[in-house]
Amino acid sequence: MPRKGSQAKKSSKKNKKDSILIKSGDLADYENPKRNEYCMIFEDCRKKTFSDWPFDGDNSCNPAALAAAGFYHIPTNEEPDAARCFCCFKELDGWEPDDNPWSEHKRHSPDCAFLSLNKQVQDLTVTEFLKLECERQKNEWRKFIRAKSKEVDIQAEHTSKEMAKLVK
Numbered sequence: 598m599p600r601k602g603s604q605a606k607k608s609s610k611k612n613k614k615d616s617i618l619i620k621s622g623d624l625a626d627y628e629n630p631k632r633n634e635y636c637m638i639f640e641d642c643r644k645k646t647f648s649d650w651p652f653d654g655d656n657s658c659n660p661a662a663l664a665a666a667g668f669y670h671i672p673t674n675e676e677p678d679a680a681r682c683f684c685c686f687k688e689l690d691g692w693e694p695d696d697n698p699w700s701e702h703k704r705h706s707p708d709c710a711f712l713s714l715n716k717q718v719q720d721l722t723v724t725e726f727l728k729l730e731c732e733r734q735k736n737e738w739r740k741f742i743r744a745k746s747k748e749v750d751i752q753a754e755h756t757s758k759e760m761a762k763l764v765k
């Protein structure tokens with residue numbers, strides 16, 4: 598059963614000095630600047646990210662099932678099996694060979710717009726596609742803003758401690 602969240606994502610930006618101002622292109626850069634996040638809307642692109650996945654087609658938790666359930670692989674040294682949904686951005690790791698990716702996705706992110714449609718992107722109407730893309734972008738911004746907010750909190754705490762030292 599996969600775990601939600603991912604410790605690695607918390608540390609992946611610790612050495613990066615970011616401005617609070619949002620620059621063009623920042624949104625897709627929060628973890629892996631080489632990956633084209635937008636491409637992950639397509640099942641084939643997601644499937645290709647699982648080249649080092651430990652479970653093959655004999656297991657229910659295989660690359661094709663993960664990609665069909667909206668996931669793409671975001672391995673790190675700490676969490677080599679971390680996967681993220683392209684739409685709700687839920688990140689799960691700790692997968693087991695007999696996990697059902699769709700069921701796990703539903704369990705951990707019941708409001709995911711992609712799951713609610715229950716269709717692959719190539720089968721969507723234009724209206725459905727635009728609604729899905731709107732939800733995907735909202736979720737991406739939420740994730741980005743949460744990450745930035747955490748950084749601001751950490752910086753504020755650090756600054757507060759430094760100021761306290763000065764008045765002692």
Ligand SMILES: [Zn+2]
Binds near residue numbers: 702
């Ligand atoms: Zn999702």
